[in-house]
Every structure is written in C-alpha cells, then in structure tokens.
Amino acid sequence: MRNVGIIMRRELVSYFATPLAYIYILIFLVLSNLFTFYLGGFFERGQADLTPFFSFHPWLYLFLVPAIAMRLWADERRSGSVELLMTLPVTLWEAVLGKFLAAWCFIAIALALTFPLWITVNYLGSPDNGAIAAAYVGSLLLAAGFLAIGSCASALTRNPVVAFILGVTGCFVFLVAGYPLVLDAFRGWAPQVLVDAVSSLGFLTHFDAISKGVIDARDLLYFGMLIAYFLIATAVVLDVRKSQ
Amino acid sequence: MIKTEHLTKRYDSLAAVDDVSFEVRPGEVLGFLGPNGAGKTTTMRMLAGFIAPTAGRASICGHDVTTDPLAAKASLGYLPEGAPAYGEMKVWDFLRFIARLRRLAERERERLDFVIGRLQLEQVLERPIETLSKGFRRRVGLAQAIMHDPPVLILDEPTDGLDPNQKHEVRTLINEMAHEKILIISTHILEEVDAVCTRAIIIARGRIVADNTPKGLLAQAGNPPGGLDAVFRSITA
Numbered sequence: 001m002r003n004v005g006i007i008m009r010r011e012l013v014s015y016f017a018t019p020l021a022y023i024y025i026l027i028f029l030v031l032s033n034l035f036t037f038y039l040g041g042f043f044e045r046g047q048a049d050l051t052p053f054f055s056f057h058p059w060l061y062l063f064l065v066p067a068i069a070m071r072l073w074a075d076e077r078r079s080g081s082v083e084l085l086m087t088l089p090v091t092l093w094e095a096v097l098g099k100f101l102a103a104w105c106f107i108a109i110a111l112a113l114t115f116p117l118w119i120t121v122n123y124l125g126s127p128d129n130g131a132i133a134a135a136y137v138g139s140l141l142l143a144a145g146f147l148a149i150g151s152c153a154s155a156l157t158r159n160p161v162v163a164f165i166l167g168v169t170g171c172f173v174f175l176v177a178g179y180p181l182v183l184d185a186f187r188g189w190a191p192q193v194l195v196d197a198v199s200s201l202g203f204l205t206h207f208d209a210i211s212k213g214v215i216d217a218r219d220l221l222y223f224g225m226l227i228a229y230f231l232i233a234t235a236v237v238l239d240v241r242k243s244q
Numbered sequence: 245m246i247k248t249e250h251l252t253k254r255y256d257s258l259a260a261v262d263d264v265s266f267e268v269r270p271g272e273v274l275g276f277l278g279p280n281g282a283g284k285t286t287t288m289r290m291l292a293g294f295i296a297p298t299a300g301r302a303s304i305c306g307h308d309v310t311t312d313p314l315a316a317k318a319s320l321g322y323l324p325e326g327a328p329a330y331g332e333m334k335v336w337d338f339l340r341f342i343a344r345l346r347r348l349a350e351r352e353r354e355r356l357d358f359v360i361g362r363l364q365l366e367q368v369l370e371r372p373i374e375t376l377s378k379g380f381r382r383r384v385g386l387a388q389a390i391m392h393d394p395p396v397l398i399l400d401e402p403t404d405g406l407d408p409n410q411k412h413e414v415r416t417l418i419n420e421m422a423h424e425k426i427l428i429i430s431t432h433i434l435e436e437v438d439a440v441c442t443r444a445i446i447i448a449r450g451r452i453v454a455d456n457t458p459k460g461l462l463a464q465a466g467n468p469p470g471g472l473d474a475v476f477r478s479i480t481a
Contacts, residue, residue: 006344010330010337017332017372080328084388087292087324088345089317243295 003090007098008105015106024068028110031060036117048125053117054135054211058175058203061146066167068106069150072099073238074163082242096235100151107143111136131213138210141223142203146171148230155237174226178202245269246291246396246426250300253286253450260286262450263300268443270395273422275441275458276430279480283450284430285325288400291428292322304396318346321394325401327385331374335365335384338373339391346392359387362417379410386414396426403436415439434472448480 015021032053036042040052076082085095121127146167153166176182178199186195199205206219246268253261261283268274276284289295291302293313302309307316329338339359343352360366363383368376373384382402389397402418403411411433418427418440429441437444437458444461446454454461454475461475468474 003345006341010333010341013337014330014332017334079331080324080326081330083289083292083294083324084328087294087317087320087322088342089314089347090345091314243289 001094003094004098004101007085007090007095008102011099011102012105015102021106024064025110025113028060028064029113031064032056032114033117035060048121048127050117050121050127050132050135051211053114054139057139057211058142058207061143062171062175063168065107065143065146066150066153066164066171068103069147069167070154070160070163072103072151073154073234074157074160077158077242078160082238086242092235092239096151096231096238100147100231100234103147103151104140104144107147108140111139111143128213134213134215135211137215138207138219141210141220142207145174145203145223145226145230148227148234149174152230152234152237155234155241174201175203178204245306246302246304246428248287248291248300248302251287251290251297251302252299253283253290253295254298259450261290261297264447264450264452265300266445266452266455268426268428270426271423272443273418273427273429273441275437275444276428276447277432277434277437277444277476278447280432282447282480284447285400286450287447288322288398288428288430289324291398292320292324293317294324318392319395321389321392321397323385323389323397323399323402326404327382329373329381329384329388332372334370334372335376336369338384339365339387342388342391348392355391355393359391362390363387378405379407382406382410382414386417390421394425396428397421398428400430401432402429403431403433411436434476437472446476446479453479 035056036050036053040056042052045052073082076085086092118132121132122129149170150163150167153170154160154163156166157163179202182202183195183199186198200222206222209216210219248267249265251261251264252259264283264287266274276287278284286295290297291304291309293309293316296310304316305319307319309316330341333341339356343356348355360369363386365380365383365387368380373381376384382405386399386402389399399418403414406414415436418429421427422440422442429436431437441458444454444456444458445452446461454464456464458472462468462472465475465478468478470477
C-alpha cells in the first residue's frame with residue numbers, strides 16, 4: 001500500500017508541474033458555473049438548493065474526466081516510462097491504483113473549488129446541507145466511475161487522443177443506458193427484466209438518487225463494483241499491451 | 245548470479261528470442277551484441293520482468309523473474325533503452341521518487357548524494373528532465389539504475405547517443421562497478437566491448453551465435469585484420 005501512496009503522490013505533483021492542471025480546473029469551474037446559472041436557472045428557480053449545479057455534472061464529466069484519464073497510461077506507454085515503472089519493485093496493481101487515485105484526487109480538488117456556490121446558496125436561503133454533502137459524494141463517485149472507464153481506454157492505446165475518444169464513447173454508453181433513448185429501443189421486444197437490467201447499469205439512475213441526497217447502499221455498491229471492474233480491466237489490458 | 249534456461253519469446257509465429265541459455269557470475273561484465281532486432285532488448289526486458297517469457301526461465305540472484313518478480317526486481321538496477329523517465333519531473337523529484345520506491349529508508353539521503361555526485365547531476369537537479377541534453381538524460385537514467393546499489397545491473401545501450409567524453413565517463417563508471425557486481429550491457433559499439441566487457445555474447449535472429457571473451461572471439465575467428473568488427477560481421481551477416 002505504501003507504493004500506491006508514492007505513485008499517487010508522484011502523479012499529483014506531475015499534474016501541477018504543467019499549466020494543464022490549472023487550465024483544466026479553470027475550465028471545470030467556468031463550465032460548471034455557466035451550466036448552473038444559465039442552463040440550470042439557478043436564480044429563476046427561486047429554491048435554495050444545488051440541483052441545477054449537480055444535474056449537469058454527468059454531462060460535464062462526460063468530456064472532462066476522459067480528458068484527465070486519457071494520459072494516465074497512453075502517455076506512459078508513448079514515452080516509454082511504463083518500462084521504468086514496471087521494472088521497479090511495484091506490482092501492476094499498485095501502479096493502476098496509484099494512478100487512478102491521483103486522477104481522482106485531482107478531480108476532487110477541482111470539485112472542492114466549487115465551494116463558493118455552496119456558500120452562495122447558504123447566503124441566499126437555508127438549503128439542506130446534508131443533501132448537498134450527499135450530492136458531492138455522488139458527484140465524486142460518478143467521476144470515479146468515468147475515470148475507471150477512461151483509465152481502461154487509456155491502457156488500450158499509446159495515443160492520448162484515441163484514448164480520449166474511446167473514453168468518451170465508453171462513458172457515454174454508461175451514461176445514456178438509463179435514458180428513454182436507450183430503454184425504448186429495448187422496451188419493444190425485450191422482457192421487462194432486461195429493460196430493468198440495462199436501466200440499472202446506467203450512471204444516471206444511481207447518480208440521481210444520490211444527488212437528491214439519498215445515499216443507498218445499492219448505489220454505493222454499484223459504483224464500487226463498476227470502478228473495480230474497470231480497474232481490473234485496466235490491469236489486464238496493461239499486462240498484455242504494456243510492451244507493445 | 246543471472247541464469248536463463250531456454251528463454252524464449254514468441255510474437256505470433258516470430259521468435260524474437262529463441263532458446264537462449266546463459267549464466268553470468270559476479271565480477272563478469274557481459275556485453276550483449278547483435279544487429280538491430282536480434283533480440284537483445286527483448287532478452288533484457290524479460291530479465292527485468294517487463295515482458296513475460298513465452299517459454300523457459302530466467303532468474304536474478306536466485307529469484308525467478310516470473311514467479312518471484314518483486315524480489316528479482318529489487319536485486320536489479322535496469323536502464324531501459326533510451327533511458328525513459330518522467331519528462332515533466334525535476335531531476336531531484338524524480339530521483340527521490342525512485343529512492344522511495346526502492347525502500348532506502350535511512351540510507352536514502354546518503355544514496356541520493358552518492359548517485360548525484362557520481363553522475364555529476366548537481367547543476368541540473370532543479371531542471372525538468374525533458375529540458376536536459378541527451379547526455380544528462382542518460383546520466384539520470386544511470387543514477388536511477390544504481391540508486392539502491394543493486395548486485396545486478398542491466399543497461400540497454402548505456403552509451404547510445406553520447407559524445408566521446410560522455411562515453412568515456414560511462415565506461416569509467418562501469419569499470420568501477422565491475423568488480424563486485426554482475427553487469428549486462430547491450431551495445432553495438434564494438435570498441436566498448438574491448439573497453440569494458442569480460443565476456444561477449446553475440447545474438448542474431450534471437451539465438452546465441454557466439455559466447456566467449458572478447459579475445460577468445462578474435463582467436464576463434466583466426467584474429468582477422470578487421471578486429472571485432474570483422475568477427476561481428478562474419479557471424480551475424
């Protein structure tokens with residue numbers, strides 16, 4: 001576990017070694033606020049809550065999380081540093097987990113910097129702060145889910161742009177699985193069980209509940225299993241492709 | 245000791261390394277020679293635990309690289325081809341990172357000072373690795389490899405792309421470490437074999453075609469006027 005921490009720290013320091021991290025955080029903050037105030041009608045709704053803020057997170061993450069994840073492994077393979085990392089006394093597991101946690105931490109930092117919104121609603125009214133805290137947790141879990149998918153996409157290729165496109169596509173599939181767009185295509189012919197199964201695979205079903213302030217063990221389990229699944233997939237893909 | 249038994253790596257039908265067996269003992273500096281694509285790097289990558297052999301076995305200091313990879317990697321210092329590193333990191337941060345993963349504990353400071361002094365990295369410690377010249381980058385790679393004072397060193401083309409002075413520096417370093425360590429060096433600069441190696445293995449198309457001392461190789465070929473160059477060409481062409 002100590003190696004996980006060392007690798008994670010190295011990654012995080014590397015993020016902030018280039019202007020990329022600051023640009024990313026800036027874009028995240030600008031977009032999330034734009035969505036909240038213009039598309040979400042934060043003031044017009046006349047309610048002291050952060051629903052307009054959180055409801056756009058899945059769409060925001062759809063592009064921003066794969067942008068972070070794309071360099072996780074693709075860069076490492078392109079520059080050859082994967083050969084260095086994998087010949088140091090660390091296991092593949094520690095490397096996959098360390099890099100994933102670093103990217104997750106980075107997103108958590110960006111998300112934490114949205115705190116002025118939280119101060120704003122508290123100034124304007126008296127929101128349910130418990131529900132807001134739960135929504136932040138949900139948002140972090142959603143980001144982790146996207147990140148795990150993006151990490152797997154990044155392990156598949158040496159090219160970060162290809163990794164980005166694969167990541168966005170993968171995340172999109174999981175995002176829209178709960179939408180009528182997809183469910184209607186199944187409803188015509190498939191048994192209800194299958195429709196429910198597809199629907200329950202979608203991010204939105206699970207994110208909506210948490211973002212409304214309800215933390216259900218099943219939703220946590222869903223995100224936990226999804227993340228574990230894609231991190232295992234990342235390790236398997238890397239094991240086969242790291243030297244190619 | 246390094247030991248390989250029938251080490252083989254196949255990519256589809258192509259055998260990149262084909263039934264390679266050898267042993268290297270402490271005090272030996274083994275030069276790994278061969279044309280490009282002969283299987284030198286693939287063999288070294290298998291020894292370093294980066295790629296898994298298709299068949300056969302390899303062990304470093306008694307630790308099998310497949311079944312006991314962490315112990316094998318801990319006894320090994322490895323400089324991959326092209327000395328890859330994290331380009332955006334500063335030299336100092338990079339070396340600290342390696343030192344931490346190598347579990348140096350209370351020796352960390354001492355070893356960091358040693359490798360920095362030995363490879364003369366003092367003036368570039370605060371510079372990002374990607375802004376360094378090729379020579380400095382190679383030295384950072386070497387510093388990383390000897391950080392934990394490993395009993396075994398595997399260096400893939402350690403002098404490739406260096407100027408004559410830098411080459412001389414690296415060879416001096418190798419000669420200094422030669423007594424107590426096991427070294428494997430791949431190169432296609434044959435003067436280097438004369439300068440540092442006690443033994444040379446020539447490999448072509450994945451197979452060992454010669455295994456002898458540099459002098460022995462010359463004698464075997466009847467001391468041709470072209471020296472090791474001529475021997476190399478006659479064996480691998």
